[in-house]
Amino acid sequence: MNRLIIALMFLAPAASGCGEQPLTPAPVPSPLGGPEPPPGRADHPILLKPERVFDGQEAEPHADWVVLIRGDKIENVGAPADVSSPKDVRVIDLPGMALLPGLIEGHSHLFLHPYDETPWEDQVLKESQALRVARATVHARALLLSGFTTVRDLGTEGAAEADVGLKQAIERGIIPGPRLLVVTRAIVATGSYAPKGFAAEFAVPQGAEEADGEALRRVVRSQIGRGADWIKVYADYYWGPGSDAKPTFSVEELKLIVETARGAGCRVAAHATTKEGMRRAALAGVETIEHGDLGDAEVFRLMKERGVALCPTLAAGEAMARYRGWSGDAPAPASVGTKRAAFKTALETGVTILNGSDIGVFAHGKGARELELLVDYGMKPADALRSATGIGAKALHLDNRLGMVKPGLFADLIAVEGDPTREIGALRKVRFVMKGGVIHREPKE
Numbered sequence: 001m002n003r004l005i006i007a008l009m010f011l012a013p014a015a016s017g018c019g020e021q022p023l024t025p026a027p028v029p030s031p032l033g034g035p036e037p038p039p040g041r042a043d044h045p046i047l048l049k050p051e052r053v054f055d056g057q058e059a060e061p062h063a064d065w066v067v068l069i070r071g072d073k074i075e076n077v078g079a080p081a082d083v084s085s086p087k088d089v090r091v092i093d094l095p096g097m098a099l100l101p102g103l104i105e106g107h108s109h110l111f112l113h114p115y116d117e118t119p120w121e122d123q124v125l126k127e128s129q130a131l132r133v134a135r136a137t138v139h140a141r142a143l144l145l146s147g148f149t150t151v152r153d154l155g156t157e158g159a160a161e162a163d164v165g166l167k168q169a170i171e172r173g174i175i176p177g178p179r180l181l182v183v184t185r186a187i188v189a190t191g192s193y194a195p196k197g198f199a200a201e202f203a204v205p206q207g208a209e210e211a212d213g214e215a216l217r218r219v220v221r222s223q224i225g226r227g228a229d230w231i232k233v234y235a236d237y238y239w240g241p242g243s244d245a246k247p248t249f250s251v252e253e254l255k256l257i258v259e260t261a262r263g264a265g266c267r268v269a270a271h272a273t274t275k276e277g278m279r280r281a282a283l284a285g286v287e288t289i290e291h292g293d294l295g296d297a298e299v300f301r302l303m304k305e306r307g308v309a310l311c312p313t314l315a316a317g318e319a320m321a322r323y324r325g326w327s328g329d330a331p332a333p334a335s336v337g338t339k340r341a342a343f344k345t346a347l348e349t350g351v352t353i354l355n356g357s358d359i360g361v362f363a364h365g366k367g368a369r370e371l372e373l374l375v376d377y378g379m380k381p382a383d384a385l386r387s388a389t390g391i392g393a394k395a396l397h398l399d400n401r402l403g404m405v406k407p408g409l410f411a412d413l414i415a416v417e418g419d420p421t422r423e424i425g426a427l428r429k430v431r432f433v434m435k436g437g438v439i440h441r442e443p444k445e
């Protein structure tokens with residue numbers, strides 16, 4: 001190995017982050033040598049004084065807690081008398097506000113924008129990658145400023161591996177955005193996904209990567225090699241006679257995906273709306289099931305037994321119904337009623353809920369809508385908040401680094417007006433956003 005190659009190895013940012021990811025800004029190669037400090041981080045400690053603190057774990061907020069931040073971490077939390085302030089501390093008062101861990105969005109599409117602006121198929125087939133990336137940078141900022149500091153993006157939908165570059169741009173401080181977990185293209189069974197309905201002689205670009213059987217091993221490895229943190233697979237989709245939702249991959253194929261991903265320390269998320277798709281995905285060992293619209297008690301019990309979390313995407317379900325003409329006041333269409341019933345069953349069964357909305361189907365920056373619906377569909381506000389903080393972090397295996405207001409964790413913190421444990425709508429009033437000790441939004445703005 002020559003010296004140039006060795007030098008490049010040290011300079012190259014770690015593209016793939018399966019397993020234990022650094023989740024810190026990647027070192028930026030500088031022409032003057034040495035990594036740059038992350039832009040925007042204060043060189044002095046910061047003391048936050050909110051009205052109350054929701055710590056991401058306990059249902060009741062702590063009145064009068066203060067939080068001390070040094071560098072990119074939380075150094076201390078508790079009553080003012082128990083948290084000694086260093087001399088050079090900057091104090092930020094957050095009167096009337098609740099401080100809570102930065103929110104987690106478990107299911108986003110940064111490369112999509114609302115379908116009532118442009119249908120999905122036109123975004124995939126007619127929008128250039130440059131246009132889509134430009135939009136994605138705006139979406140990343142909107143997500144962060146609306147309080148989401150960690151986001152799992154579940155597929156670029158035809159924008160190749162642009163999510164990996166977007167993540168690097170955020171990590172290097174080039175653009176503001178949340179911590180990203182990315183999957184690149186996602187995996188679908190041949191013939192099952194979209195766009196479809198074109199003359200068979202045309203090769204139409206697809207919204208995800210097709211693979212089947214033994215070839216799944218190569219595609220999983222190739223996506224990991226290109227920077228996927230998670231693998232996303234479509235365990236069912238609308239295809240075949242009648243074009244209703246049907247399972248795609250066999251249990252054996254899904255197991256092959258999970259086993260290959262695990263070999264690299266990667267986890268698998270499965271899109272599944274049918275009971276059979278959910279059952280196969282849970283048996284194969286995926287970690288999260290996305291949507292779960294037609295789940296029943298039996299399949300939710302299987303998920304609970306196997307430790308599979310549900311990412312319900314309630315907000316996207318409602319958005320789609322509105323795009324089809326539902327006003328929101330009229331009786332809910334069947335699709336919304338079905339989803340509501342399935343979610344109620346999931347709650348009764350005790351399945352872990354990971355907050356995830358499918359944001360991108362509706363506007364980036366409106367992610368609080370999912371938490372409002374989690375409550376509207378039957379969760380207590382504190383439980384909904386946990387699914388986007390402590391519990392959400394655990395489901396994504398990030399709980400040793402974020403998701404709670406606790407010493408030693410990343411200083412990913414937001415403040416909202418009011419008390420979201422009483423009124424979840426307070427999440428729409430985000431006034432302060434900090435990610436890794438860097439302030440991105442302050443009350444005076």
Ligand SMILES: [Zn+2]
Nearest residue numbers: 107109154358
């Ligand atoms: Zn999605």
